[in-house]
Amino acid sequence: MSRSRNTRAVLRNSASKPGRRQRRSSEIRExxxxxxxxxxxxxxxxxxxxxxxxxxxxxxxxxxxxxxxxKDHILIAFGEMxxxxxxxxIEEVRRNNVPMPDFLRSLGARMTQEPTRNPAIIRALLQAFxxxxxxxxxxxxxxxxxxxxxxxxxxxxxxxxxIRNDLPPADIANVFRQTIFGTLLIxxxxxxxxxxxxxxxxxxxxxxxxxxxxxAPGRSQVPFFTSGD
Amino acid sequence: MSRSRNTRAVLRNSASKPGRRQRRSSEIRExxxxxxxxxxxxxxxxxxxxxxxxxxxxxxxxxxxxxxxxKDHILIAFGEMxxxxxxxxIEEVRRNNVPMPDFLRSLGARMTQEPTRNPAIIRALLQAFxxxxxxxxxxxxxxxxxxxxxxxxxxxxxxxxxIRNDLPPADIANVFRQTIFGTLLIxxxxxxxxxxxxxxxxxxxxxxxxxxxxxAPGRSQVPFFTSGD
Numbered sequence: 089m090s091r092s093r094n095t096r097a098v099l100r101n102s103a104s105k106p107g108r109r110q111r112r113s114s115e116i117r118e119x120x121x122x123x124x125x126x127x128x129x130x131x132x133x134x135x136x137x138x139x140x141x142x143x144x145x146x147x148x149x150x151x152x153x154x155x156x157x158x159k160d161h162i163l164i165a166f167g168e169m170x171x172x173x174x175x176x177x178i179e180e181v182r183r184n185n186v187p188m189p190d191f192l193r194s195l196g197a198r199m200t201q202e203p204t205r206n207p208a209i210i211r212a213l214l215q216a217f218x219x220x221x222x223x224x225x226x227x228x229x230x231x232x233x234x235x236x237x238x239x240x241x242x243x244x245x246x247x248x249x250x251i252r253n254d255l256p257p258a259d260i261a262n263v264f265r266q267t268i269f270g271t272l273l274i275x276x277x278x279x280x281x282x283x284x285x286x287x288x289x290x291x292x293x294x295x296x297x298x299x300x301x302x303x304a305p306g307r308s309q310v311p312f313f314t315s316g317d
Numbered sequence: 318m319s320r321s322r323n324t325r326a327v328l329r330n331s332a333s334k335p336g337r338r339q340r341r342s343s344e345i346r347e348x349x350x351x352x353x354x355x356x357x358x359x360x361x362x363x364x365x366x367x368x369x370x371x372x373x374x375x376x377x378x379x380x381x382x383x384x385x386x387x388k389d390h391i392l393i394a395f396g397e398m399x400x401x402x403x404x405x406x407i408e409e410v411r412r413n414n415v416p417m418p419d420f421l422r423s424l425g426a427r428m429t430q431e432p433t434r435n436p437a438i439i440r441a442l443l444q445a446f447x448x449x450x451x452x453x454x455x456x457x458x459x460x461x462x463x464x465x466x467x468x469x470x471x472x473x474x475x476x477x478x479x480i481r482n483d484l485p486p487a488d489i490a491n492v493f494r495q496t497i498f499g500t501l502l503i504x505x506x507x508x509x510x511x512x513x514x515x516x517x518x519x520x521x522x523x524x525x526x527x528x529x530x531x532x533a534p535g536r537s538q539v540p541f542f543t544s545g546d
Contacts, residue, residue: 211447217506218440218447228506252525259518262503266519270499274491277446277457289488290495296481297526 117155119145124162125203133163133212160223163216166209167230173198174237181244188250189295191241196287199268207279210272231265238264245298252300260298267294346384348374353391354432362392362441389452392445395438396459402427403466410473417479418524420470425516428497436508439501460494467493474527481529489527496523 106114123144127136138159142149156162177198181191203209217227238261245251251260271290275283335343352373356365367388371378385391406427410420432438446456467490474480480489500519504512 214502215444215447217502218444224506231503231506255518255521260522262515263519263522266499266503266515267496268499269502270495270497273443273446273498273502274460274495277453277460286491286495289484290492292484293489293492293523293526295526297522297524 116145116147116151120147120152120155121162121165124159125166125206125209128162128212129203129206129208132208133159133215158223160216163213164223164226164230166203166213167227170199170204171230171233171237174234178237178240178244181241188245188248192291192295196291197284200283200287205283207276210276214269214273214276235261235265249300251298264294267291345374345376345380349376349381349384350391350394353388354395354435354438357391357441358432358435358437361437362388362444387452389445392442393452393455393459395432395442396456399428399433400459400462400466403463407466407469407473410470417474417477421520421524425520426513429512429516434512436505439505443498443502443505464490464494478529480527493523496520 120141124136124141127140127144131140136159138152139149141159141162142152156165174195177191177195180186186194216223217231218224235258239257242251242257242260242264246253246257267290268287271283271286275286349370353365353370356369356373360369365388367381368378370388370391371381385394403424406420406424409415415423445452446460447453464487468486471480471486471489471493475482475486496519497516500512500515504515
C-alpha cells in the first residue's frame, strides 16, 4: 500500500470534519444505491445488471465494486438503512416518553416511506432472504438485529405497563416482526396502493392483542397448540 | 384424436368408479409430486431439474409434462392441496359447530403438517410468489381464493359472536393470512424447529386481538394511521 493511500485511510477514519474526498466517496455510494433501487423497482432485481446501475449513476463500471461487493449488497445496504431508522426511533422513544401506540403508529409510517413503499423493491428484498446465495446469511444477521431492536421496544412498553407482560418480550417481538413482514409479503404480491390500509388493519388487531389485558376473555389465555402437536 | 383416446377421456370424466388407467395416472402424478417436494426440500427448488424429479419417481422424462406443464406447477399443485385442506375444514366447522378458537387451533396444526413443515419447501413456494415467472399470476389467483376462504371463516365466527365485528371480515381475513405467511416467512429463514411455537405465539396475540371486545382499552379503537399518512 502506498503512503498516500495510508494517509487517505487515516483521514477517512478520523473523527474530524470529512474531507472533500470522503464527501465525494459518500456521494457516489449514495448515487449508486439510489440508481440501483430505482432500477430494481422499474426493471426488476434479477433483470438489473451492475452495468445498468453504473450507467444510471454515471460512473465507470469498475467503480461499483469499490462500494459494493455485489448487486446483492445493495439489498443489505437497504436493510442497514431500515435498521438505522429503527435504532434512531428507539432513542427517541427513550428520550421523549412517547406513548407506545403513538410511537408504533409513527414507526410504521416511517419504516414504510419511500423507497420501502415500492413493491418491486420489497419483492427483491424478500427474494434475497429466501435465496441460497451468500447474501442470505447476511439477511439472517440483519433479521437477528431487527429482532433484538423490536425486543427492546417491547421491553420499554412492558416496563411502562403499556404492553401485556404475560408473554416474553422476545416472543412478542417475533409476532410483531412476522406481522410486518407478512403484511409486506402479501401486499407486494398485489403491488397496489393498499400498504398503509393493510398496516393499519394489522396494527389495529395486533394492538388489541398486545395491550395490557384488563379483562380479556378467558379463552385467549389457552395456549394455541397443545404440546403434543 | 383417435377413438380410443376419446373413449379414455370419457372414462376419465365419468363419475363411475375410476378405472385401472385412471388409478395408474393418479398414482404417477402423486409420485411425481412427492418426489419433487422431497427434492426441493433436500436439494433446493432452483437446483432441482425435471430430470431429477422423473428419475426419483422412476418414470420417463417426457412423462412429467403429461402431468405438470412445468416444475413451477408442482408449487401450484402444493397450493391447491393446501386450499383443499382449508375448504374441507370450513365444511367441518359449518357441520359441527366447533368453537372458533378450537377450530383455528386444529386448522393451524393441519395446515402446517408435513410437507409444509419443511422450510426449504416454504422458501421455494414464497420465492415463486415473488418471482416474475408466469407462475406468479397463478399464485396470486391461489392467494385470492385463500383470502375468500378465510373471509368465510371470519364471517362464521362473527355470526356466532366469537370474532369481533367492528372490522369488515375481509380485513380481518387479510390480517389472518398476513400473520400466517409472515410466520412462515421468518421461520423459513431460520429453518429451525420453532414453527409450532411461533404459530402458537402469533395466534395467542392474534386471538386476543380478534376476540369480541367486552372491555377493550379505548386506545385500541384509534385507527393506526391518520388518513393523511
